[in-house]
Amino acid sequence: MPGGAGAGRSVPAAADTAGELGEFGVIERLTGDRFQPEPVLLGPGDDAALVAAPDGRVVATVDTLVEGVHFRFDWSAPEQVGRKAVAANLADVAAMGAVPTALLLSLACPGTTSTEVLDGLAAGVWDAAADAGIGVVGGDTVSADTMVVSITALGDLEGRAPVTRSGARPGDVVAVRGDLGWSAAGMAVLRRGFRSPVAMVAAHRTPRPPWREGPVAARAGATSMIDTSDGLLADLGHVAAASRVHVDLSSRLLPVADKLRDVASALGGDPLGWALTGGEDHALVATFPSEDVVPDGWAVCGEIRAGTGVTVDADRWGGAGDPGWRHWR
Amino acid sequence: MPGGAGAGRSVPAAADTAGELGEFGVIERLTGDRFQPEPVLLGPGDDAALVAAPDGRVVATVDTLVEGVHFRFDWSAPEQVGRKAVAANLADVAAMGAVPTALLLSLACPGTTSTEVLDGLAAGVWDAAADAGIGVVGGDTVSADTMVVSITALGDLEGRAPVTRSGARPGDVVAVRGDLGWSAAGMAVLRRGFRSPVAMVAAHRTPRPPWREGPVAARAGATSMIDTSDGLLADLGHVAAASRVHVDLSSRLLPVADKLRDVASALGGDPLGWALTGGEDHALVATFPSEDVVPDGWAVCGEIRAGTGVTVDADRWGGAGDPGWRHWR
Structure with a gap:
């Protein structure tokens, strides 16, 4: 469920971990109070988001990164992990010939995850999204032993046919x-x-x-x-x-x-x-x-x-x- | 990344675990060879899916279930977990006043996860999707110590305004x-x-x-x-x-x-x-x-x-x- 500004719970003033922030505090931290560009008709804070799909179709893809498999915090700062997660999705949208319109973020992490890591991750995701002129319109946060960052990207084909993997022809x-x-x-x-x-x-x-x-x-x-x-x-x-x-x-x-x-x-x-x-x-x-x-x-x-x-x-x-x-x- | 039929790798004939199936084998198992209803213009097997968004906007929401937190396999069969993950998303789409159009599935799981569990999970997800007249248009699979099932649902408002959390008025x-x-x-x-x-x-x-x-x-x-x-x-x-x-x-x-x-x-x-x-x-x-x-x-x-x-x-x-x-x- 997207959450955020409307979640109606106060965030502890001096929380140090995801566990202290609580589910809604983490979602607020990841998605709240950010600039949402024009295609976002309804951002985080409700049961679902609403995003413009100008050409009457929407491109959608999901990509998931797991700590220890796709990234290590001793090699990468949280901000870099956030950027990496977005990059993979933007590439998938681009590979269809589409322009990105919005991201949704699901974060599973231990309750001991520090707010510093959460803030860094959020900064990376939002910076990469901002570079692409899009926003994070929804998020879900759950507790898990390992950090799993799953991002869904939406995109628009601007009226064009999708460029698939199946259209290559001899002579190309x-x-x-x-x-x-x-x-x-x-x-x-x-x-x-x-x-x-x-x-x-x-x-x-x-x-x-x-x-x-x-x-x-x-x-x-x-x-x-x-x-x-x-x-x-x-x-x-x-x-x-x-x-x-x-x-x-x-x-x-x-x-x-x-x-x-x-x-x-x-x-x-x-x-x-x-x-x-x-x-x-x-x-x-x-x-x-x-x-x-x-x-x-x-x-x-x-x-x-x-x-x-x-x-x-x-x-x-x-x-x-x-x-x-x-x-x- | 959605994957599937076009992934171009053969699935081992007698694989017993996710690890033996490999990434593309698991994705094929979760999303391949299923009926895709009409709103799905391009299903699994490419970099991204393409789904109809008839009213020029798309409702989007993500919901994540973690083994040991949201479900336990000693209490629930894999099929029930799959259905539960879809149910939460369909409810979020419904709570906006929208009809669902498609799902995307991200599955993180240990390499030791049995094909029986994968097949049960997939059956639950697809049964629940079929009940709603929709399909799973994309999937991503990664290895992780704990099973994390993240589902993104898309929906259509059929031209109506979204029903948000903020519209209640005294006297209602x-x-x-x-x-x-x-x-x-x-x-x-x-x-x-x-x-x-x-x-x-x-x-x-x-x-x-x-x-x-x-x-x-x-x-x-x-x-x-x-x-x-x-x-x-x-x-x-x-x-x-x-x-x-x-x-x-x-x-x-x-x-x-x-x-x-x-x-x-x-x-x-x-x-x-x-x-x-x-x-x-x-x-x-x-x-x-x-x-x-x-x-x-x-x-x-x-x-x-x-x-x-x-x-x-x-x-x-x-x-x-x-x-x-x-x-x-």
Whole structure:
């Protein structure tokens, strides 16, 4: 249930933990007294929120982060975790070619969670939402042994057809926009106990998906699109399966950043492996009917052929690195 | 991220646990291969779903259940937990006067969770969704030590204004539709190690909110509405605070079921206390400008006056029972 300003309970003046704040105090802390932009017709504080859906349809997606699985507070500040949770959702909305309109936040956490952590998390969520011009319209808070942050994002297609995973056709080109392998490189850095290069570490802590580019690609005529949450190869595998096509990437054309190569040589990692298999960057990868229509800033890095599966330089990828992130391994 | 049919991974033939199924196998199990009703323009299997929002606005709410806090598998079958999670959301949508259009499901669970539990949970969620004529359009699955079931519900107001908590006015009557205190009575029964009366136990395991009555009340001119998730007194406290009015209930008019009285006398409980303070029934309570417009089947049980707070027979409730459910107590 969304809660907040209208919840009718007073927040203890000097609460130090979620338990002391109580359910409504936490919801107030997470969603109360914030600016709600125009698409929000009714924000937190009632049984449900009401959000504009201008084109008569609404894009909806949910993404969940678990402490110890998706984030660690010794590696990431609460503000960064909040931003990360929003980033994944904005990328999913963008990958349909839609613009985001609102977020809903569900937070499960122990009663011992400090108000500092709650405030940091809320600041990260709201900052990321504000960057996207949207608000958090509803929230639910429950007690649990582990912190679980679940965010639902809503979006609007502005009258366009959704760009799905199933529209790639032989002859299309593959193009990518955003960081590839940066989050994986950042995690490798953190695992070694280092804190730099800062850009890579920041990319792991808070990916910055190029979510504004989703609608740009849609307007340019993208035939399919996905965000790289599980890694480029794994996510293009979804496109290949859904579109019943073969995706062939060119290692020469893949945008492997110089910084990624530097980190790889320092740590003994494989920059191409990170770029192909690193997850959680939330870059956008799309197919276009021809190179001519690919928007500025997108890197053409492959093509769609008849067949199945994903290859690199027409071969199966045999390099180092997980074939995408999976849970429970 | 919604996933499912297009995820492009094969499900192990004889998986026994979530860990063996893997992330995409679990998502497929929870959302794949089901009937999606008409409002669903694009179901699970892409980065996001697409749902019709006929009136150009969308109602949205999120509700989260945690194992050990909101449900216990020794008291409830997985199917009942699934139904319960959906019920709470449908009640929130109904309390705005809206009809539900779609659900999104986020499931955090240990890798050791059995496929039997997953299938039962999915069956409960889908059965409850089917009863409401809607589908589960997206899902996310992550590993966590504790099971956390988070459901987002979307709804449509059919062109009406939302019925909020803030519209009650002095002179309005208060009316309730649905069970009061049944879930609390059922929990008291289970705590004593009993399994009957079946109706009360069933009400605790799977509340059946009268969610179809939300739009009925809205069409009849309800001025405010809420569902009794925290207990009648606590939830009317939200209405009193948001509307800046005094709510006075009449103990004589409150619909206290004979079965509730029977259980109370058997266990030494207080039936009025359960009806006033028991949570999780997800009954609907609304205010109407006059008794004449209260829809059939709703029980008039109080009135709105100038002032603040909630009273019973013009007095503060001093009986037994928690003032509504709170976390972290």
